[in-house]
Amino acid sequence: MKLYHLLALLPLIGLTVGMPFANRVTPYIFGMPFILFYIVLWMVLTSGIMAIVFKLDPVNKEEA
Structure with a gap:
């Protein structure tokens, strides 16, 4: 597995793991x-x- 494949997992981790910590109404941004x-x-x-x-x-990057 290449490093850029692991980079693609960041959004999944950010949304699933971070969601319980961000679960609040205030502050308003x-x-x-x-x-x-x-x-x-x-x-x-x-x-x-x-x-x-x-x-x-x-x-x-390969030519067609």
């Missing part, structure tokens, strides 16, 4: 309860992480 902000944050981070994994994966 950008008008959202903290739990909703936490989920939206991980959605944005997941997009960035998957873009990095795509760039690091050598299969995507």
Whole structure:
């Protein structure tokens, strides 16, 4: 298993393991309860992480 495969597991770990710790309403961030902000944050981070994994994966660098 390559390092970029482990990088792809970060969103899963962040959302499943971190959810009980983020399960609170206050504080409000950008008008959202903290739990909703936490989920939206991980959605944005997941997009960035998957873009990095795509760039690091050598299969995507092969010519068609």
